[in-house]
Structure formats: structure tokens, C-alpha cells
Amino acid sequence: MDSQVQGDVSFIDLLQGDAEMDNSFLDESQQASMSIDHSQPQVVTARTKKPQRGTNFSTEEDKLLVSSWLNVGMDAVQGADQKHRQFWERVHKYFHEHKEFPSDRNYGSLMNRWSTIQKSVTKFTACLSQIEHLNQSGTTEHDKIQKAKCVFRSENNDVAFPFEHCWNLLKGEQKWLHHGNKDKRRRRSSMETSANVTHTPDSINEGEGDNVSHGNNVDFERPIGRKAEKANRKRKERPSEDVVEFMKKKTECLEEARVQGEEIIRLEKEKLQLEQKDREKIMDIELKKLHLQEFELQQKMDMERQKLQAEQMDREKIMDFERKRLHLQGLEREEKMDIERKKLQSEQLDREERTMILDTSKMTEVQQQYWKARQNEIKECQESRKST
Template identity: 30%
Template sequence: CEREQKRSKNFSKEEDELLVSAWLNVSLDPVQGVDQSRSTYWRRIYDYFHNSKTFDSDRTQSCLMSRWSGILHYVNLYAGCVSKLEARNQRKNALRMFKSDKQHRNFPHLHCWEKLEDKAKWKNRSNQSGTISKKKQKTTTNSSPAAAAQLVVTANGEESQAAMPTVDRPTGKKKEKDKLRPCSNIEALHYLLVKKKEADKEKDLKKEERCQKAFAMQEEKIRIKKERNRNEEERIRLEKDKFEFDRNLEEERIMNVDASTMSTKQQLLYEQLKNDILARRMKN
């Protein structure tokens, strides 16, 4: 998003404040709460931002995430200064203390801090962060206010963890989920029944498809067998016709032979052949 911001204008005060409002409101949903994935969580923040804006803004989801990471870093540092000075009743000097640290020039997100500081979600998050980092803070009692604030950031882990706070659920969330649980069980049972019916239907379709394929293969085998039989019958018929044709030619030759020049035996032989030919033809 830093590259995107270099190509586009910087975030305005209105955009920062709306992003803070989105972060504060999204996870306060009585049912959704923190029980959602990082991508779903930030998709809801993105939707809240663009559905609630009253100004032109085309910030992407990744851009909003990156901006929130920067805001969170500086606000945590400033919160550390405020915490230090509240113990001394010198809260008005928090900005001066923040700027006095060599690592900081100014606090660019005061408008964000003013929206966050009195919200229950922010306080719960800060309290939890303070509990986690208590042991580390014991070893840094002489460190600067900025260093103490940095421990809050370190205890929170990376920005993705801060964006998904594990705070106590708002009042009414458990009751809301308890109300929904019977419905969820019924819906789950209905879902399983629907899936079973779909699986059975698919199984029946596959079985029918296999039967149809087997039937088609059997029909194809019968067709091929019949085709082979027809071809064989045709071959036999052609051979028979050829035999008859050749025999007729030979018989015609015998019937037309002039036996007058032959010997007596040859004449008797051809005479017998001619008689056999005539007898067969008369019979047919």
C-alpha cells in the first residue's frame, strides 16, 4: 500500500477517522465478533468504510490494512506517553513528551487517538496488551516513555494480530450464540441430509450410467457379430457363384468338344461326360 500511496494522495483526516470507526464497529457485531478469519474481518472493515463514506475514496483493502498498521503503531506509542503521565496527573504534556523522544518528530494521528481513547474495545485491547507485556515492563522501569509504549506494540505482535483483537466479547454475544446454536444444529443436520441425498442421487446416476454403458457395449458386440456373420455368408455365396460359373464354363467346353477325331475310348469318355451333364441339368 505504501507504493499505492506514493502514486495517490495521502490519507485525509476524514479517511483516518472513518477507518478508526470501521475498526471500532466491525468487531462489535454480537454474532460475528472476533470469531472470524483475518480476510473476513478486513473485508467487513473495507465494506463498512466504503458503505459509510461521504467523500470520494477508492482505497483498497490492503491499503486500509497498511494505513491501520501505521495508525496503530503511533497511537500505541502515544498511549504509552499518556499512561506514564496519567500517573503523574500531567496528561496535557503527553504530546510534549512524545515529541521529546529523539525517534519521533510529531504525533500525526491525534484525531485517531481522540476517537479511540474512550472506546471500550480500545480499552480492553490496551488492558490485555498491558497484561501480556507486564513482565517485560518490569525490566524497563528506567526506559523512556516511548520505549515503554514500544513494549505494547511488541507485546501485540505484528499488525495482523492487532487487527484481530482477542478482547472479551460484548455483552449479549454468548446469549446470541446460544440462541443460534439450536438453529445451527438443525441447519447442520439439514445440510448433511441434503448432501446425503445428493450423494445417493449421484451414486444412482453413476450406476445407471454404468448399466447403460454395459448395455451399449453388449449391443455393439451383437452388432459386430451379426456383421461378421453377414460377411461370412456373403463370402460363401460369392465362392459358390464362382464355383458354379467355373463349372458351367467347363461343361460348355465339354459339350462343344468334337469327338469324331478322337479314339474310341476318348469318344466313350466324352460321351459319358456329356450324358452326365445333360442328366444333371435336366434334374435341376
């Protein structure tokens, strides 16, 4: 029996811890501790029957869940005196009323998913706070976030931060900041008293229904209550003379501001006109300067062109002179070659004539045959020259 009671207490403490993290907007002085009821079928079912795991949450579902938690929690009229279950039933209703994608998440699935998101985002916020406290110069906001991701990974068994899309929605919301500071104070108080207090089943205060205890040691400024919010709305619905006077003064201030604004605009226009005239004068001077530079450049180009033309003419004269000189040299070479050719021909004729009139009577028979053959060759050559 004692072991069963201890098991029920552990399960209820777990639910109580999640409820305290979720319902930071509730009035702490009106909440009581969750009671132990061994006859509750819900607790027995949760301990004995393990629910089947559904599909993973998508990014759109996470964002809508965070938006639902913020919107339901920040409703000043309805969000102050809610029980834990009532709060999550309203979150479940808001989720399914505003979804734009297929989803059949139930009450418990949304609550468990928020617990996972809350735990991970809280750890990442602590990592980012450590990086910001270092106050490193030259570090941008993006650099701090990247370093915080590295710290988160190193402190969570090399697991990356998976809920940056949720953190981006929560980081600037007053409800989340109030919730995070409140959770820090609760943990600090728990650490201070855990060494001296032993938790037993008898030490757990009994409450009613699903109310969740949040402790009484938080001195944060509580959000506006339901009655105050209703009173504010009634005052807005019934304008009084103070409101009329205020609107009159506001109208006068706006008119004065409009006149001042028009005067400022007029002065700005005059200033812009003067600046425009100065710019036009400067542009005119620069334009004249550019024209002058262009004229000087054109003159230089003309002079260079004339110089190149003169050099070209000189080169053409030199080349013409060289061509004539080479032509004369060729003629001289041809004349010399013609003279040499005629000289060789004359010598050839002289040798042939001497060969033809050579007396072979006193020669041997072999010599006579040789010279006879030579004479025949000469005759053939002479005939061939005559024919050509």
C-alpha cells in the first residue's frame, strides 16, 4: 500500500511540476496543492496503461501551440482564475480553431509537447544568458545565438537545439519572461529548502479538482486581474468629460505638431532647393572642366595623328628608295651575268673551233677516234643551237 501511495505521489508531483511551469499567469494566492486520491481512475490509468506514440509534431504545429499558449494565457478576463485542466482545454480549443493544416492532436498530446518545448527553450535561454553575461566586444546578436547553440549542444549530449522556431516566438513576450523568472525563483527556493524538508505523503496539501500550487514566495508584479480588466473595458465604453477634454487637448497638440511639421517641411524644402542649386553649380563647373579636358585631349590626338602620318610618309619614301636601289642592283647583276654568259659562250666557241680544225693525221688511232667523237658532239650542239 505504501509503495502504491509513493508511486501515485511521484506521478502527481510530475504533473504538478508541469502545471507550475505552464500556468505562470494564474493567481498564486488562490491556488492550492494537488490532492492525492487513490481512487481516481485517471491516475491509475496513467500508471498502468502506456499510450501509443503519435506522429511527430511539425513546425507549423509547434508554432500554433506556442501561439495558443500565449493567447490563452494573456487573456486578462478569462486567464486569471483557471484550473490547470481548464487552461489546457482552452489551449486545445484555440489550437483546433486556428489551425490551417490537418491535425488531430488531443489535450494530453499538446500538454506533453509544450512540456518538451518549454524544457528545451528554457535550457537554450539559460545558455544564451551565459553568453550575454560574458559581454564580449564586437559580438553580434547572431554570433551570440550561434555560441548559445554550441553551449546547448555540449550540455545535452551533442544534441542540437530543435526549437529555435518556438524560441523566436517566445523570446519577446512578457508572459514568457515572467514565466521564466518565476520558474528560476521557484527552483532556487526549492534548492534552499530541500536539504531540511523530507517529502512524505502526509506533507502534501490537499486541494480540490485540478488546481495547481505555485508557492507564495514570488514577488513579481502579477498581471492585471479579471475585475480590473472588466473595469477598464467599462471605462472605455463610457467616455467622460475627462476623455473629451483629453481628446480636445490631444487635438490641439496634434494641430500644433502639424503646424510645426509643415514649418519643418518648408524649411527642409528650402534647404533642399539651396543644396540643389549648389549641386547644379558644381555640376556645371565639372561639365565645363570635362569639356576643356575633352578639347585638350582631342588636340593631342590630332597632333599624334599628324605625327604618325608624317612618320608613315617618311617610311614610305625610304621604302620606295630601297625598292629603286634594289631594282638597279638587280639590273646590274643581270648585265654582269649577261656579259659573263657571252664571255663563256665566246670561249666555248673558241674551244669548239680549235677542236674542229685540229689536225689528227699525226695522232694515234685512239686519239683520232676521241677527237672525231668530240667533233661530232660539237656539230650536234651547233645544230641544236641553230634549231632553237
